[in-house]
Amino acid sequence: MIKMLLEEELFKEVKFLRDEKKFLILLDIVGVDYLTNPSKNSSRFALIYHFRHENFKDTITLKLNITDEKEGVESITSLFKGANWLEREVYDQYGINFKNHPLLKRVLNHNEFIGHPLRKDYEITKGHYCTQTQDMMDELKPLLNERELDMDNLTILNLGPSHPASHGTIRTLVALDGEKILCGASEIGYLHRGFEKSCENHTYNQIVPYTDRLNYCSAIMNNIAFVKTVEDMLDITLPDRGVFIRVIVSELSRIIDHLVCLAAALLDMGAQTNYWYLFNPRGEAYDFLSKLTGARLTNSYMRVGGITHDLYDGWETDLNDVIKSVQKGVDESLLMIEHNRIFHDRTQDVGVISADDALNFGFSGPNLRACGVSHDLRFDTPYDYYDTFDFNLVVGSHGDVYDRLMVRFEEIKESIKIINQAKKSIPDGPISVSDHSIILPTKKNVYSSIEGVMNQFKLVTEGVKVPKGEHYKGFEAANGELGFSIISDGSGTPYRVKVRAPSFLHMQAYPKIIESYQIGDAIMALSSMNIIAGEMDR
Amino acid sequence: MAPNLVLASGVILALVVALPVVFHLTKYLGAKSDSIRKNEPYESGIRSTHKDASDTFNVKFYIIGIIFLLFDVEILFMFPWAINLRELGFFGMMEMFVFMGLLIAGLVYVYKSKVLKWT
Amino acid sequence: MDTAFIIETIVKIVVILLIFSALAGIGTYFERKILAFMQRRLGPMYVGPFGLLQVAADGVKLFTKEDIIPTGVVAKIFKIAPVITAATAFMAAAAIPFLPTFTVFGYTVHPIVADINVGVLYVLGVMAIGLYGPLLGGLASANKFALISTARAASVFISYEVITGLSLLAPLMMVGSFSLIDFNNYQVDNGWLLFSQPLAFILFWIAAFAETGRTPFHLVANDHELIDGFGTEYSGMRWGLFFIGEYANMFFISFVMALLFCGGFGDGSVAGALALLGKVAFFFFVFLWVRAAWPDIRPDQLMWLCWKVLMPLAVINIVITGFVMMF
Numbered sequence: 001m002i003k004m005l006l007e008e009e010l011f012k013e014v015k016f017l018r019d020e021k022k023f024l025i026l027l028d029i030v031g032v033d034y035l036t037n038p039s040k041n042s043s044r045f046a047l048i049y050h051f052r053h054e055n056f057k058d059t060i061t062l063k064l065n066i067t068d069e070k071e072g073v074e075s076i077t078s079l080f081k082g083a084n085w086l087e088r089e090v091y092d093q094y095g096i097n098f099k100n101h102p103l104l105k106r107v108l109n110h111n112e113f114i115g116h117p118l119r120k121d122y123e124i125t126k127g128h129y130c131t132q133t134q135d136m137m138d139e140l141k142p143l144l145n146e147r148e149l150d151m152d153n154l155t156i157l158n159l160g161p162s163h164p165a166s167h168g169t170i171r172t173l174v175a176l177d178g179e180k181i182l183c184g185a186s187e188i189g190y191l192h193r194g195f196e197k198s199c200e201n202h203t204y205n206q207i208v209p210y211t212d213r214l215n216y217c218s219a220i221m222n223n224i225a226f227v228k229t230v231e232d233m234l235d236i237t238l239p240d241r242g243v244f245i246r247v248i249v250s251e252l253s254r255i256i257d258h259l260v261c262l263a264a265a266l267l268d269m270g271a272q273t274n275y276w277y278l279f280n281p282r283g284e285a286y287d288f289l290s291k292l293t294g295a296r297l298t299n300s301y302m303r304v305g306g307i308t309h310d311l312y313d314g315w316e317t318d319l320n321d322v323i324k325s326v327q328k329g330v331d332e333s334l335l336m337i338e339h340n341r342i343f344h345d346r347t348q349d350v351g352v353i354s355a356d357d358a359l360n361f362g363f364s365g366p367n368l369r370a371c372g373v374s375h376d377l378r379f380d381t382p383y384d385y386y387d388t389f390d391f392n393l394v395v396g397s398h399g400d401v402y403d404r405l406m407v408r409f410e411e412i413k414e415s416i417k418i419i420n421q422a423k424k425s426i427p428d429g430p431i432s433v434s435d436h437s438i439i440l441p442t443k444k445n446v447y448s449s450i451e452g453v454m455n456q457f458k459l460v461t462e463g464v465k466v467p468k469g470e471h472y473k474g475f476e477a478a479n480g481e482l483g484f485s486i487i488s489d490g491s492g493t494p495y496r497v498k499v500r501a502p503s504f505l506h507m508q509a510y511p512k513i514i515e516s517y518q519i520g521d522a523i524m525a526l527s528s529m530n531i532i533a534g535e536m537d538r
Numbered sequence: 539m540a541p542n543l544v545l546a547s548g549v550i551l552a553l554v555v556a557l558p559v560v561f562h563l564t565k566y567l568g569a570k571s572d573s574i575r576k577n578e579p580y581e582s583g584i585r586s587t588h589k590d591a592s593d594t595f596n597v598k599f600y601i602i603g604i605i606f607l608l609f610d611v612e613i614l615f616m617f618p619w620a621i622n623l624r625e626l627g628f629f630g631m632m633e634m635f636v637f638m639g640l641l642i643a644g645l646v647y648v649y650k651s652k653v654l655k656w657t
Numbered sequence: 658m659d660t661a662f663i664i665e666t667i668v669k670i671v672v673i674l675l676i677f678s679a680l681a682g683i684g685t686y687f688e689r690k691i692l693a694f695m696q697r698r699l700g701p702m703y704v705g706p707f708g709l710l711q712v713a714a715d716g717v718k719l720f721t722k723e724d725i726i727p728t729g730v731v732a733k734i735f736k737i738a739p740v741i742t743a744a745t746a747f748m749a750a751a752a753i754p755f756l757p758t759f760t761v762f763g764y765t766v767h768p769i770v771a772d773i774n775v776g777v778l779y780v781l782g783v784m785a786i787g788l789y790g791p792l793l794g795g796l797a798s799a800n801k802f803a804l805i806s807t808a809r810a811a812s813v814f815i816s817y818e819v820i821t822g823l824s825l826l827a828p829l830m831m832v833g834s835f836s837l838i839d840f841n842n843y844q845v846d847n848g849w850l851l852f853s854q855p856l857a858f859i860l861f862w863i864a865a866f867a868e869t870g871r872t873p874f875h876l877v878a879n880d881h882e883l884i885d886g887f888g889t890e891y892s893g894m895r896w897g898l899f900f901i902g903e904y905a906n907m908f909f910i911s912f913v914m915a916l917l918f919c920g921g922f923g924d925g926s927v928a929g930a931l932a933l934l935g936k937v938a939f940f941f942f943v944f945l946w947v948r949a950a951w952p953d954i955r956p957d958q959l960m961w962l963c964w965k966v967l968m969p970l971a972v973i974n975i976v977i978t979g980f981v982m983m984f
Contacts, residue, residue, distance in 0.1 A: 133585050155596070161583055162582050162583025165881045171582070171584070176596075178595075179956065180598070270873070270879070271952035272948070273692075273695060277696070277697070342952050342953070518957065523881055547748045549667055551748070561893075561895065564722065567721045577726075579729055579730070579798065579799040580800060580802070602960065620826045622833070623982065
């Protein structure tokens with residue numbers, strides 16, 4: 001459901017949606033520049049807001065045209081804390097102003113960047129070097145003043161960007177009193193590589209390898225989330241075998257992702273052996289994926305309307321072996337920590353976030369479930385026959401580090417259940433749609449028939465032609481709701497692609513979560529949230 | 539046999555203090571490069587934007603530090619007592635226990651006044 | 658003091674220095690191998706047979722690395738700090754009887770540099786001085802992580818040091834001497850102190866983990882939180898000295914535990930000597946085993962543990978020992 005709004009109505013409408021209609025989750029804010037769009041929008045810039053209802057099933061989309069980007073619109077940060085960085089991102093990429101925003105500055109691009117890169121008149125080849133570290137005082141100072149703290153008595157420390165436990169390059173500037181963190185501010189964007197700008201210059205299938213690099217721990221899930229959005233726009237569904245393959249590989253990716261998170265988190269508290277027990281099965285899972293897709297980490301296994309190739313002979317035994325060793329690794333790792341007092345003391349009631357706060361920040365996935373909110377898109381809006389599988393939704397209760405880790409442990413077990421069921425009931429048949437304006441014809445066809453050659457030529461040179469329109473689709477990835485907003489102008493290249501990266505919204509809450517905990521706890525909080533810089537910085 | 543202890547400690551110290559010669563040697567053994575950035579103190583890979591480490595750091599446990607001093611001195615008193623316990627007999631033992639009791643009472647007071655809560 | 662005596666002492670010292678410097682290296686090899694096997698991987702494999710020469714390769718690497726003195730450090734203190742750690746570790750070795758007295762070519766060798774009558778106090782005292790290494794090194798580095806690490810070093814020290822002292826008091830009361838040789842002889846007559854003083858033994862063992870900074874008390878140089886703590890700014894051989902000191906400490910504290918609580922070298926026979934080495938190896942192995950098994954705790958939790966749990970236990974142990982001895 002898309003609702004058109006006027007600029008001045010926005011704040012009132014969002015407040016109404018939140019308080020009366022119970023749309024409690026802000027999914028995403030998408031900026032659009034209609035400069036080169038053939039549809040001749042009434043104004044150059046537009047904003048699209050996506051919200052999700054309390055029942056987690058319904059979504060609503062608000063759209064408004066921006067008459068003057070310098071004037072901009074009212075900020076909704078006071079209603080949704082998660083809107084803070086989302087609005088900053090729109091400002092950063094498009095230069096659209098948000099009135100009454102607490103601190104409107106760049107978030108993904110660096111502080112010396114000139115111009116707004118996602119504007120259509122910004123050259124894709126242009127770039128700027130960053131020479132100075134920003135001191136972040138504009139963010140930290142208000143927090144200190146709020147708490148009536150004097151900076152001279154505190155230690156100001158950079159945790160990251162290049163810190164052993166920052167898992168990628170994330171900078172968090174913290175004000176310390178002893179080892180206790182009084183307040184902090186995060187700076188992201190160290191891994192920003194202009195994914196969304198690149199998308200606007202590639203055909204849909206060329207984008208698939210780029211999506212691998214979003215959450216590189218579970219690359220295939222990003223592939224699937226992206227191509228499913230495009231398939232929705234094309235209004236096609238895969239044959240059953242294709243759907244089942246997608247379920248199997250995406251649950252395997254979820255397992256891998258959780259294994260990485262758990263292994264790294266436990267290593268961060270010095271539990272080295274757990275790391276290896278969890279990481280070795282991950283290696284075996286990658287061996288399986290490499291045999292299946294040809295690549296270990298960045299698989300690019302999906303295509304719009306299908307899958308690159310079918311499962312190989314004997315995949316079932318290989319997959320069984322992988323699952324067996326995952327099961328073993330998880331069991332043994334749990335055995336070491338489940339009743340370990342040190343583990344409990346380090347994780348329980350540490351890095352707590354309440355369910356309300358988590359929803360307000362736009363949390364999703366295991367991090368939200370750890371707070372006790374039973375939200376999983378596989379249950380709420382079942383897709384890919386997830387409603388036919390017998391598995392459980394895992395929920396925590398406290399929203400602390402312990403819950404976040406344990407939810408992931410349990411989800412690995414649930415994913416194994418799904419894989420086992422899917423493996424049994426996987427049908428034979430084609431894996432891709434048969435429409436050759438979407439999927440490449442077989443090589444045999446190309447070499448033997450003129451239609452084949454034509455199909456191949458058209459598809460490779462022009463790409464899949466996606467009908468004009470705007471679409472948002474959420475997908476339950478390992479880290480939470482991975483959403484793609486795609487705007488198509490009818491050509492083979494998307495006009496605009498926006499990723500709703502779960503880590504981006506999780507990271508935003510991080511400085512708040514670690515307040516009043518100690519350095520060691522902050523490290524645990526970060527690793528338990530599984531922040532993946534690849535999808536956060538895009 | 540104290541002289542050989544002094545001698546031993548002296549020799550070990552001398553050997554170890556001679557290590558700067560080794561450090562000097564390493565200068566010629568390996569590669570060497572110099573740049574302003576390289577020699578900066580490390581702070582997560584970026585230049586520190588706020589003061590340096592010579593500034594104040596709030597040591598939260600200084601009261602525990604003081605209590606520690608008390609107890610460590612107490613233990614020093616107790617070492618000779620422990621060695622000679624058999625000669626001192628029951629009365630000597632009870633004397634020390636009374637002394638310990640006083641200190642433990644102090645420790646209980648410290649518990650109660652929440653000094654040991656380290657947050 | 659005749660010349661022979663001086664020469665003998667110096668020879669002993671050099672032997673100890675060489676053996677334990679080498680042991681520190683081999684200790685790292687064993688640590689890597691044992692951890693690897695516990696974690697189902699192979700550990701060092703490529704340098705030499707079974708990766709045995711990895712130690713040598715590491716040594717060469719440390720020696721050829723550039724000795725960096727970063728800008729902003731207090732150079733003199735920065736340079737001397739690792740030396741303190743290494744020197745105190747080896748000075749502690751002077752009063753430890755590593756083996757029973759034995760005879761070679763008609764010459765009686767006492768494998769102890771100085772059998773002083775306050776051996777226990779001396780060993781523990783000198784080891785405690787070793788704290789100045791991390792403390793000064795961390796303060797002299799112009800690095801905030803090193804500074805935090807220094808604060809942690811102090812907090813860890815004031816936590817375990819009281820436990821070390823108090824837990825030793827009960828055995829001292831029973832033995833009535835500070836000499837490690839006397840401890841050994843007492844246990845030959847009366848059985849291991851481990852059995853008559855189990856609580857003291859466990860307390861001392863826990864404190865030993867804190868003293869050597871091993872998991873679960875790997876706090877001062879906790880790599881996941883504080884990079885390398887006080888050692889962050891050190892490179893090459895200076896860092897290597899911290900490292901050698903740390904491993905030497907592990908060996909010496911293993912010796913002390915074996916001598917104080919586990920019967921030492923017994924009657925001084927060959928079997929007794931081998932038993933002592935076996936005990937030391939066992940304690941060293943447990944250091945590694947625990948590292949493979951447990952995560953680290955937080956510094957405030959260590960302080961809580963030491964002051965609120967271990968210390969009252971140690972005091973109770975002393976009182977009970979006193980009464981049992983009197984009646």
